Amino acid sequence: MQALQIHAGPRALRHLRDHGLRPGDVRAIPAAAGGPKGLVLSPLDRFLFGDWLAGPGPAVHLLGASIGAWRMATACLPQPRQAFAQMAEDYIAQTYEHAPGKAPKAAHVSQVFGAKLTERFGTREAEVLGHPRFRLHVFTSRGRHLLGREGRLRTPLGYLGAFATNAVSRKAMGGWLERVIFSDPREPLPLHLRDFRTHVVPLEARNLQPSILASCSIPFWLQAVHDVPGGPKGAYWDGGITDYHLHLDYASMGEGLVLYPHFQKTVIPGWLDKALRHRHRATAHLDNVIVLSPRAEWVATLPDAKLPDRNDFKRYGDDLAARVRAWTRAVQESERLAEEFARWLEDPSRIEVQPLV
Secondary structure, X not given: OOOEEEEEOXXXXXXXXXXXXXXXXXXXXXXXXXXXXXXXXXXXXXXXXXXXXXXXXXXXXXXXXXXXXXXXHHHOOOOHHHHHHHHHHHHHHOOOOOOOOOOOOHXXXXXXXXXXXXXXXXXXXXXXHOOOOEEEEEEEEEEOHHHHOXXXXXXXXXXXXXXXXXXXXXXXXXHOEXXXXXXXXOXXXXXXXXXXXXXXXXXXXXXXXXXXXXXXXXXXXXXXXXXXXXXXXXXXXXXXXXOOOOOOEHHHOOOOEEEEEOOOOOXXXXXXXXXXXXXXXXXXXXXXXXXEEEOHHHHOOOHHHOOOOOOHHHHHOOXXXXXXXXXXHXXXXXXXXXXXXXXXXXXXXXXXXEEOO
16 A cells, blocks of 8 residues: 655646756755644654755755654764664653643643753754754744733633634734744745735854744643743744644745645644634645645554544553554554655656645
8 A cells, every 4th residue: 555645736746757866956844733633744853854865965945843843853864873772762752740630731742842842952952953954943823912921711711712803814813822933044045925914033053952942832732932042032842833734935936846745634723723714725825835644544544543632642542662662663664654755756657746725
């Protein structure tokens, strides 16, 4: 059974049919939010960053939200194959103290996860920020008005307001939450950011870890990160709220293609758009995008017939060993995604590329 499917926007599809895909064609790689779903991309990440893109070439912009920010920062470390394997182990083994039948406290989750980021990136900021080829861009969501500070009442009320306004207009949600990108100062993102209220802040050693922690701080699961150094004051949450799958105006790039390893074929703009099916369609912004994702038939062969997801923490409860087994097997099976992509690069007839819809 084929595990990998490939979809492409019109410009990217023409390029693939005429030229195939070479490392020098790629100018940007987005990495979506989605929590444990991102685990199945670990073998692809190891191949892409450890092998295929390891040589010299033009700059490649790495855009990440939530677990995607963690993944893209990992790509900038020396020996990325080993770094991604370590990241998968860290994610699979995570566990938090909690009272019986209760979820762990957000402060505790933030403390444990923040310590893990310090363990992996502390003292290594120069390596991440000085990568000779990769340019890292960390996406976060900064609260405004009621959401400007985290609070027991103001946070749920603020997110209720954000949900209601987003249902009317994605841009209107900018009254509650705005996109703040901590961006490699060596080169700006080569695309327009006019779709949503946005701040761009230089990514530096002092804000690398805080921005990644903020980008991974799911509301109510983790605490907000307040006043990230260098950025505007306020409470910062998960970058996936404003940019769940980073559905940006990639077509505005002057040249090159966008290679998007993803856990599904659709690119959803914001986390609050998950239930709004009309916002899941491909747009002209994805004209030069190639999406690599697992086929539904293959996903059905994984443990529990699905990708790992955050509900597994409740599904398995305190049976940590069972969850670790299921997630480990999912990552092991996902080696097929990397193997099939590598074979397709050598022989594009192996997989028929479909249009993005």
